[in-house]
Amino acid sequence: MELGIVFLGTSAAVPTRYRGLPSIAVVHRGSIVLLDAGEGTQAALTRAGLSPLRVEAIFITHLHGDHFFGLPGLLQSMGMLGRKTPLLVAGPRGLYGFLREAFRASRWLPGFPLYVAELEPGEKLVLPSGLEVESFPVSHTIPAMGYRLVEPRRKPRINIEKARRLGIEPGPLLAKLQRGEPVTVAGRIVRPEEVVEEQPRAVIVYTGDTRPCPTVVEAARNATVLIHDATFTSSMAREAYEQGHSTARDAARAASTADARLLVLFHISARYETPDPLLAEARIHHDNVVAAEDYLKIPIRP
Template sequence: MSFEITILGSSAAVPVKGRHMTSQHVRIGNHQFLIDCGEATQHQLLEMGISLHKIEHIFISHLHGDHFFGLPGLLSTMNIQRRTAPLYIHGPRGLDEVLLASFKHSNTELNYKICLYDNPTMFPDVIFENDHITVETIPLIHRVPCTGFLFREKKKQYRIIPEKLPSGLPFDAFRALKRGEDIEFQGETIQFKDVTLPPRRSRSYAFCSDTKFSRSVISKVYGVDLLYHESTFMHRHLERANTTFHTTALQAGQIAKEAKVGKLLIGHFSARYGDLKVLLEESKTEFENTELAKEGRKFSIIERD
């Protein structure tokens, strides 16, 4: 099953040439998700060949414009293109008022249903779940209520070794063995551990949006395969980072190191930095396996034993 993140936007507060407002597309198996929706998100989706209509859930971290001003336009385009499938939006309290005012004053009547849910911002909570994954909020420290999102695969099933099974085994027996259950077949007990391999590791991706440096995040993202953490400023601008409730590249590296993550992506770059290599190099002083979350880049989390 695929697990891929595509970066649509990496800029903080305002766009700069070649850099757009925050947004990411997540594809896990047959399910597609959007995280944040800054201006020009729908343009970026079009540019990268991602269908608007295959997106099932949108997760909005907070109500600063660079993270959601693209949402009314995206929803309007879906409507013009006659979307019929329901769309599920998970965002902070107050997002409903913004959307309703936008639709009211533009005289827009949607052809499809929007299901809008308030994110808990004071404590972590599972806000979406299906047969394969959960999505949980990560409380963050910002000037307005803000959450990150943790995408985590559920525990996987045991893997059948076909050559170790007798012929004629019914389908229900296969399913029981994959669940880790012993079965009876033709008067004999077949132990699951004798005919299966252990489940593959469950994969995980954590998106940490705008936040002041906080070690409380570490326990929430501990051990994830891939961590995105905002890195708006270099550490020499720490005072500015603290004033605006943002994180430096150095601090993002520290969090990744202490949380023992597999890989760190940094983004949400201030417009003052034309050359992003300086932010990358600073983060790498704390956590070597760091990459820039730049527009168009795709990051796959590979399935491993």
């Protein structure tokens, strides 16, 4: 697929028989961006049919073990598979020190260029694939951030109906307009903006672990997909907030307020044998909701 999401691990805090620890692969034209890297991420990539060698960047939301303890093993797997291309690993302060100590203890260093960036909320990076990634603050029990991913600008599209109303049929004149050049038709100058339309860009927003907060809603405005912490149902709201999490109802309300097209419930507590109670609660507040499952694929552009 040209652009899509593959869920590698969807549990909260501890793995279950059916759910691994949090990790999400955003696939874009053959490149992969990982969001979090819980233990076993390298194995989950393999099971999903995704090569660790195609990962161009890894973004960690916060330094709770279920979200980043898989990093050392993943990096070592990349090295043993012969990786030579550069890799970016980005996340909150403390990430560099963790990796430095892991390398020191294991007496191993990557045989490929590894760049570690400690980010503050509000920073924006543009990856080699063209994906734009911006961090935003969330509300958890330790410093944490979410990520907003925006696909590169797409080739403008000709509105054929508008063109025909101006007397232009598909052919060389339309090609010139698409290249940004004006043309003359029946003595009238037609400018590109009259028939050429910018195509909307897909936006994927991932909250990581968070209580309900306005920064999530702002980041998710008109998002194509919002992947939101939905650890518990609202019957456990007090416990959720004490632990820095959201309920399925909170996630759905955020998606509805932000006009996000699709809501994906994520970071599901091991106490739920099925996600049905979370889905039932969320669908009261948002029409388009799915629960993340390990190896679920959501194509955005097949």
